Amino acid sequence: MKILVLNSGSSSLKYKFFDMTHEKALISGNVDGIGLDRCALKLNIGGQKDEQSITVKDHVDAVLLAFKSLKQKGIVKNYSEIDAIGHRVVHGGEKYSQPVLINARVIKTIHDLYDLAPLHNPPNLAGILACKKILPKIPQVAVFDTAFHQTLSPEAYLYGLPYELYEKHKIRKYGFHGPSHKYISEHAIKLLGKKESKIITCHLGNGASLAAVKNGKSIDTTMGFTPLEGLIMGTRTGNMDPTIPIYLAVHKGFKVHEMEDYFNKKSGLLGISELTRDVRDLHTAAVKGNKKAKLALDMFARRVAFYIGGYMALLGGLDAVVFSAGIGENAWFIRKAICDHLVPIGILLDDKTNKSNPVIASKHNSKVKIFIIPTNEELQIARETKELVEKKN
Numbered sequence: 085m086k087i088l089v090l091n092s093g094s095s096s097l098k099y100k101f102f103d104m105t106h107e108k109a110l111i112s113g114n115v116d117g118i119g120l121d122r123c124a125l126k127l128n129i130g131g132q133k134d135e136q137s138i139t140v141k142d143h144v145d146a147v148l149l150a151f152k153s154l155k156q157k158g159i160v161k162n163y164s165e166i167d168a169i170g171h172r173v174v175h176g177g178e179k180y181s182q183p184v185l186i187n188a189r190v191i192k193t194i195h196d197l198y199d200l201a202p203l204h205n206p207p208n209l210a211g212i213l214a215c216k217k218i219l220p221k222i223p224q225v226a227v228f229d230t231a232f233h234q235t236l237s238p239e240a241y242l243y244g245l246p247y248e249l250y251e252k253h254k255i256r257k258y259g260f261h262g263p264s265h266k267y268i269s270e271h272a273i274k275l276l277g278k279k280e281s282k283i284i285t286c287h288l289g290n291g292a293s294l295a296a297v298k299n300g301k302s303i304d305t306t307m308g309f310t311p312l313e314g315l316i317m318g319t320r321t322g323n324m325d326p327t328i329p330i331y332l333a334v335h336k337g338f339k340v341h342e343m344e345d346y347f348n349k350k351s352g353l354l355g356i357s358e359l360t361r362d363v364r365d366l367h368t369a370a371v372k373g374n375k376k377a378k379l380a381l382d383m384f385a386r387r388v389a390f391y392i393g394g395y396m397a398l399l400g401g402l403d404a405v406v407f408s409a410g411i412g413e414n415a416w417f418i419r420k421a422i423c424d425h426l427v428p429i430g431i432l433l434d435d436k437t438n439k440s441n442p443v444i445a446s447k448h449n450s451k452v453k454i455f456i457i458p459t460n461e462e463l464q465i466a467r468e469t470k471e472l473v474e475k476k477n
Contacts, residue, residue, distance in 0.1 A: 085470050086110075086165055088154075089462045090147070091172040092211025093204075095120060097146040100462040101159055101166075104470050107463060110159050115146040125149060129157055143207065147214035169215050169224045170469030172263070172461070174204035176228030177254060183231070183468045185476060186212055186224040194226070200258070200310070223476075225469040232266045233259030235301040243309075257313070259305035261287045265295040267464040268408045268457045273300060275404075275443070275455060282399040284392055286422075287459065288412035290318035290361060294388065296395035304398055306391055312347060315391070316384050318361035321351040323387075356380040363415050385418060389425035396429060404453040405431060407445075413458050414441065423454065 085105075091098040097115040102108065110129070117123035118140050127134045140146050154160045171186070175197045184190050194209045215224055233241075241257040242250060249255045265285045273281050283297045292315045295305040306314025316322040329347075332338035338346075346355075354361040357380040359369060369377035396402045405426075411418055416439045423433035430451030438445045446454035 085167045085473070086160075087168050087170055087466045087469050088150075088166050089170045089172070089465045089469070090150070090211050090215070091462070092143060092146075092207045097143065097150060097211060099150045100466075101154060102463065102466045104466060107466070109462070111154065111157060112462075113150055113153055115140055115149055118143060118146050125153070127153060127157070129159075143210035144214040144217060147211060148218055151218060163219055163222075166219070166222055168469050168473045169219075169222055170465040171208065171212050171215075171224060171226050172229070172465055173208045173212075173226045174229045174260065175201035175258065176226070176230045177258070178234070178256075180226070180228050181231050181234035183225050183227045183472050185472065186216075186226050190226055200254075223473050225472050227263060227465045227468050229260040229262045230258045232262030233257075233295070233302045233305050236304060240304045255309060257305070257308040259293070259295070259302065260307045260311050261291070261293045261295075261305075261461075262302075263461040263464040263468075264408065264459040265293075265297065265302065265305070267461065268406050268459055269295070269297040269300065271457050272404050272406045272455050276453065278403065281403050282401050283404045283406060284395050284399070284402065285406045285408065286388060286392075286412050287409045288315075288388070288407065288415075288418065289409035291320070292317045292388075292409070292411070294391045294395065296399050298399055304395060315387050316356075316380075317352045319349050319352045319354045321347045321355075353380045353384060356383060363411050363418060367415070367417050381418065381421065385421035386425065388422045392422070392426060392431075393429060402431075402452045404455055406455045406457050408457050408459040413456060416441065419445065419454075419456075 087102045087104055089100045095118045100109045100112040103110055112128045114126045116126060119142060123138050123140045125136050125138050140149060151163060173194055177197050177200060179193050194205055198205050212224060264287045268285050269283050272283050280299050285295045285297055287293050291311060293305055293307045296303050312320050314322050329343050332343060353366060357366055357376045359377055360366060366377040366381055370381055392405060407419055419438055420433060420435060423431055432447040432450035433454055434445055434447045441456055443456060445456055
């Protein structure tokens with residue numbers, strides 16, 4: 085089976101085309117800058133990279149360009165070779181705990197959830213509608229970021245708010261990065277070789293979240309009603325006193341849109357360091373004595389360690405901590421800073437091995453395994469798409 089996976093953003097369209105016989109990506113592409121003068125198509129075919137400037141007015145144009153690239157690069161001769169299309173959709177609310185075949189009802193639900201994910205669901209749906217317009221007969225599947233965390237219990241997903249706000253407005257923790265947490269936790273379970281497992285998955289990138297995974301099911305996660313909750317991130321605040329926006333609005337005259345911009349785009353590592361959100365540049369600056377760069381990294385590591393300790397308690401023990409995504413996979417100094425906090429609970433990092441980005445970075449006498457597992461959200465979406473389409477046929 086050959087599956088196209090699409091991740092449609094507000095001004096970008098990322099895609100990968102998989103031959104699922106060997107779970108191999110035949111081509112990956114990124115249409116970056118939809119509707120902008122600086123739009124470009126970036127392709128990667130077997131390690132060979134290509135980039136060209138293009139004009140793309142909307143998501144229909146972008147999807148059409150993605151399809152055309154499959155033919156132009158000889159990946160397919162005919163679009164009939166595409167067996168299914170899997171879409172990343174950020175928010176499925178409480179409606180979906182599994183992938184679903186996209187129909188009119190699913191489209192309406194994704195649209196109805198715009199208020200919960202205004203930056204993500206609209207472009208996600210735009211990609212879906214573009215595919216339906218261009219290739220209406222090919223089965224399409226929605227794989228939701230929130231689905232993996234639908235196994236959370238009420239005491240994990242409810243806030244300390246009047247219960248009517250949940251009943252009337254569905255205000256609760258949803259969690260995100262589901263395909264990534266599912267992919268890396270399943271990989272970790274195989275490495276452990278145990279029927280029962282207690283794992284904490286750390287998806288650490290510009291957007292970052294942790295999940296406590298017991299026997300393959302998420303029991304808690306750091307992101308909440310929106311992706312703003314939890315860890316300090318590249319440009320997001322993470323947890324903060326909920327009175328802060330009230331104080332800024334009442335006493336300092338901040339408008340709602342100004343606070344949204346501050347909390348989502350100007351905070352986190354960038355806001356603290358006043359330098360950059362890139363941990364590599366922050367590390368270089370910190371080594372040279374930049375105190376704010378060091379502070380940003382220290383705060384990030386402290387928050388991750390805080391959640392690992394708490395999740396270990398909720399899990400009733402711990403078999404493995406998994407580091408993944410751009411920072412988790414590559415920033416050895418971040419892993420060290422996090423694990424330095426965890427020595428008292430028996431999580432021991434091998435400092436020498438850690439620098440080479442191994443699969444196992446823990447010491448032999450560590451009570452908990454430390455894994456470094458590259459995430460592959462697109463492959464996870466392709467797997468779930470394949471499974472669902474085969475089941476329905």
